[in-house]
């Protein structure tokens with residue numbers, strides 16, 4: 107626990123990439139919201155607007171063969187691991203060119219080839235599953251790490267506590283990341299939680315260090331992430347990190363989030379991770395032109411992905427009965 | 441050849457697969473040095489060590505979550521849920537996570553895992569440690585469900601379950617743990633989705649599962665002495681279901697009796713009788729009759745439990761009454 111992991115210092119190029127990823131997540135989510143209002147995206151969607159620094163910072167600290175476990179609020183984590191926008195958007199729209207050909211939808215984004223081992227929509231369930239992937243990495247001796255993201259509200263379900271204890275006793279290479287955006291759905295988390303910091307204040311119960319990071323500062327996120335990954339790879343066991351952040355919009359769909367006080371929203375909008383990073387990069391040697399160039403190229407990427415996703419065919423009956431079993435079929439009798 | 445108990449057969453089946461394949465691991469509460477609460481894993485810890493045979497905390501969600509995460513990343517875990525009633529505390533992982541994830545991800549993931557569990561009554565444990573839950577598992581798309589009725593099948597079906605690329609719920613009838621039979625030496629590998637005809641008759645077909653199989657066989661003997669000659673089919677695998685064998689045997693006699701330990705509503709026999717009515721209705725010579733545990737939680741007292749779970753006498757009485765009606 108006391109390892110002072112040496113975290114590689116990010117050069118300007120790496121920081122510009124962190125900026126690009128955050129801008130991509132931001133613009134993608136805004137487009138997903140518009141497409142939801144236009145009824146292209148059906149069902150539901152949970153956006154990470156305002157929480158981009160966490161996804162970007164962690165993904166940058168991960169090895170390409172590490173595992174991501176996300177929740178239904180998983181677009182950002184999926185894209186941050188390098189999954190292209192088109193299949194993600196097409197999945198939201200229920201098209202065959204979607205990441206899972208439309209069979210999973212917004213809440214279940216998965217791309218095994220990118221290490222995105224699923225997005226899970228039953229609160230807390232993926233924490234034990236991430237333990238399993240970490241156990242497997244430990245057994246196979248691959249030094250892979252599983253990183254598992256969840257919200258503040260998820261710290262009150264039993265699976266959270268089972269997983270933390272399990273990971274601690276088996277010293278599993280897993281990093282648990284609580285994205286504390288202060289609200290579960292429509293209830294303030296502190297009102298329904300015994301401690302003020304829902305993750306960090308529970309860490310000691312599992313023999314873990316209490317770690318809180320500014321989740322709107324991508325550099326800070328990257329640093330705690332890299333340190334936790336290093337500990338995990340070195341066989342020093344799990345970490346539990348609480349990243350403080352805020353969602354700019356509502357919980358899901360078109361929720362306007364009116365239950366939140368205006369001053370609180372304003373305070374956090376002022377701490378928006380992206381303008382903050384934009385300003386910092388200018389002081390660290392980037393030019394305005396470089397940053398604008400990034401923003402424009404991302405905008406073009408979103409535009410292209412939107413067109414490609416819209417052009418994707420809707421799935422046919424051939425997909426319906428496929429892939430219940432490993433043989434590709436769904437037969438339950440002979 | 442050796443005399444083997446059902447519980448010894450569990451350990452032998454697991455050991456056979458662990459010797460063959462290093463990616464097969466076993467986890468569960470007290471399964472290590474203690475050898476399992478039902479002594480179903482005796483000897484594994486000694487042979488394979490604490491890394492491959494691992495004790496867990498009392499955390500059923502963590503046990504099955506770990507199995508799922510390990511399976512999706514290349515291992516073949518065998519996880520134990522001590523009593524199948526305890527599935528209720530980790531059913532999310534089974535039903536929402538393990539069973540759905542292959543489909544939801546458009547086939548990106550496979551889950552080659554086995555979940556073993558002590559199932560059913562007869563041990564006077566009371567309602568929370570006695571239920572027969574095969575019908576819970578059977579109704580979930582994405583799960584295979586195996587219920588062996590003897591030591592030989594335990595070994596062969598365990599091997600088949602471990603080698604199968606899909607998640608298999610392997611239910612071990614607690615009432616059979618002490619039962620014994622001659623089992624050949626050497627590797628034994630069976631096939632999932634195959635029913636077995638254990639007795640061939642001409643008058644009625646009795647289809648049974650797990651702990652009900654030996655009772656059905658005994659009942660068939662008594663019925664024979666009363667002049668009713670029964671076929672007995674051991675279902676063995678609820679998913680996939682060997683409807684070919686089962687329907688053929690029902691058609692041959694024209695009568696179907698199911699013997700089910702699960703409580704009546706939505707028991708596997710209900711599904712089977714619906715299939716038979718749809719597909720071989722005109723081969724039937726009389727009503728389909730289900731012999732089940734009534735729709736009650738199981739009582740603890742031996743006198744009451746014996747009344748609840750189908751008995752040899754109840755099978756004999758029900759079949760003979762219906763055949764003579």
Ligand SMILES: Cc1ncc(C[n+]2csc(CCOP(=O)(O)OP(=O)(O)O)c2C)c(N)n1
Nearest residue numbers: 179227228229257258259260287289290291
């Ligand atoms: C077991 C379970 N209970 C309830 C829900 C409904 N639900 C979906 S999201 C959510 C709030 C979760 O809040 P939090 O963990 O803080 O994550 P956030 O949505 O803020 O990212 C709830 C209650 C669920 N999906 N699963």
